Amino acid sequence: MPRKAVKEDKREMNHERENKKEKQGIKKKERRAGKKKKMERKKVVERKKVVVLGGGLSGLAAADRLMLSGHDVTIIEKSSRLGGLASSFVHDGREIPVHYHHIFSHDSLTLKFLRRFGLAENMVWKRNRMCILVKEKLCNFTNPLSLLGFRYLSLYARIRYGLFGAYVLFFLKPGNIDKRKDAKGWLYEKVGKEVTDKLFSYLQARNKFGIPLEDISARQFAHRLKAGEVIGRFGYPQDGLQLMIDRLEQTIVRRGCRIMKSSQIAEIDLKKKRISLLHDKKRKELDYDIVLNTIPLPEFLKLSAGLPKDYREQLSKIRYCPAVTVVFGAKKLLSDYYWFNLLEERIHVIMQHSWLFDGYKDKIMWALRYGNSAEDLVLKDDVIKKEYLSVVKRYFPGTEILWSRVFRERYASPIYDKYYHLHMPDYRSPVKGLYNAGVAVSYPKIRNMNSALESGIKAAQKIIEDIRKNA
Numbered sequence: 001m002p003r004k005a006v007k008e009d010k011r012e013m014n015h016e017r018e019n020k021k022e023k024q025g026i027k028k029k030e031r032r033a034g035k036k037k038k039m040e041r042k043k044v045v046e047r048k049k050v051v052v053l054g055g056g057l058s059g060l061a062a063a064d065r066l067m068l069s070g071h072d073v074t075i076i077e078k079s080s081r082l083g084g085l086a087s088s089f090v091h092d093g094r095e096i097p098v099h100y101h102h103i104f105s106h107d108s109l110t111l112k113f114l115r116r117f118g119l120a121e122n123m124v125w126k127r128n129r130m131c132i133l134v135k136e137k138l139c140n141f142t143n144p145l146s147l148l149g150f151r152y153l154s155l156y157a158r159i160r161y162g163l164f165g166a167y168v169l170f171f172l173k174p175g176n177i178d179k180r181k182d183a184k185g186w187l188y189e190k191v192g193k194e195v196t197d198k199l200f201s202y203l204q205a206r207n208k209f210g211i212p213l214e215d216i217s218a219r220q221f222a223h224r225l226k227a228g229e230v231i232g233r234f235g236y237p238q239d240g241l242q243l244m245i246d247r248l249e250q251t252i253v254r255r256g257c258r259i260m261k262s263s264q265i266a267e268i269d270l271k272k273k274r275i276s277l278l279h280d281k282k283r284k285e286l287d288y289d290i291v292l293n294t295i296p297l298p299e300f301l302k303l304s305a306g307l308p309k310d311y312r313e314q315l316s317k318i319r320y321c322p323a324v325t326v327v328f329g330a331k332k333l334l335s336d337y338y339w340f341n342l343l344e345e346r347i348h349v350i351m352q353h354s355w356l357f358d359g360y361k362d363k364i365m366w367a368l369r370y371g372n373s374a375e376d377l378v379l380k381d382d383v384i385k386k387e388y389l390s391v392v393k394r395y396f397p398g399t400e401i402l403w404s405r406v407f408r409e410r411y412a413s414p415i416y417d418k419y420y421h422l423h424m425p426d427y428r429s430p431v432k433g434l435y436n437a438g439v440a441v442s443y444p445k446i447r448n449m450n451s452a453l454e455s456g457i458k459a460a461q462k463i464i465e466d467i468r469k470n471a
């Protein structure tokens, strides 16, 4: 066995040993707590049939936690591969993320999972370099200082932006902002009209969600700024992100989790607690005690029967933003930046994976559109490629594109507008046995892999708690 594989096995064994110890510790405490507690423990180990809808990061993390508590877990996934939005595809024998994915240095949970599977030691880390493409020009946008040469804004606006950057860094307390305030009004006050209209209305509103700044809560907006979503060190595991997902899959399968990939759910009957689906070309029915939903809410609503009217209405208010991505291989990098924001163009972002991790034969990049890209979901691949890549070539003439692929996500992210908190679902639902996880429930945190993993673990903990309480 290669040394690396032995090391990984050891690491996983250590993790399992730690979990075993943790379990033994719990048992010891329970023994000490006497007869009554003993009775409770008997009830705790009662196995429940838990079905997890969706095998993205939140579903996998939930299954992982639930398996540790000894429950009978089945994951139903429509795709032939796990990982959802964070999954990869194979090109030329190498795994490439379907959508750009980097790890932030403060993503402690993602890093914990990577460490667990021996992938964290082999990470590449780089300080993000970002620019703006506007009016056929490239402007460095890596930090407020670099913005001094950004002639798209007046000198006054550039100075205000620089001062605003310092304010965000040292003084901003998002929790102190009035809940009712919208991002546009707040930004007008703090950084002025020009920066707001020329920059933020594109970067954080139109490009991100396809909504105006007035529809975003100032508090949520400030949280995003404070979290430093675009600054600092970004990382990528050299062995590929998909390996983390594959290893997680192997671990939970080894513990007895059943994973039904390429499944088509026909109905989730919440009253009978039964799921009808097509798997391996056969119709199947799964009875469950608990169902944990991690699939996009509009999909869930289409498939589920027996939801109370009020709850259905609440969930149907959650809107999603799509994403259409062209992944392409080029002969050379476009420029010395990882992240290109485009203003006033139909595509919003170009990201150079190979700037961060140069481990492929070609230079790998993504050109994508988020907000309002619903109109592109129906376009043919060739049309999308032609349009998106023509923007790349316009800004970087002479770019030699070697190949490209199109990926479409109808539900790339919930739209966190200023009303989101009013109808966002909780982990627990008003329906007995129904729970939620995924980035629909992790607001106001930034939607990313870390918050998805965290939501899966939190949902599993709540399920375990409720099983114990009701036993």
Ligand SMILES: Cc1cc2nc3c(=O)[nH]c(=O)nc-3n(C[C@H](O)[C@H](O)[C@H](O)COP(=O)(O)OP(=O)(O)OC[C@H]3O[C@@H](n4cnc5c(N)ncnc54)[C@H](O)[C@@H]3O)c2cc1C
Pocket (backbone or CB within 6 Å): 053, 054, 055, 056, 057, 058, 059, 076, 077, 078, 079, 082, 083, 084, 085, 086, 099, 100, 101, 102, 103, 104, 263, 264, 265, 294, 295, 296, 299, 323, 368, 409, 412, 413, 437, 438, 439, 440, 447, 448, 449, 450, 452
């Ligand atoms: C373009 C883009 C770039 C991103 N970049 C980053 C980044 O750089 N860093 C970062 O940390 N995060 C990034 N993210 C966010 C991150 O990918 C997500 O937050 C995270 O993967 C969400 O995980 P999830 O399990 O909640 O949802 P999903 O990944 O959406 O998982 C849901 C799963 O349910 C399955 N499913 C859907 N419908 C059904 C059905 N009817 N039946 C069965 N299964 C179904 C799906 O196939 C999927 O596997 C990015 C996201 C996008 C879209």
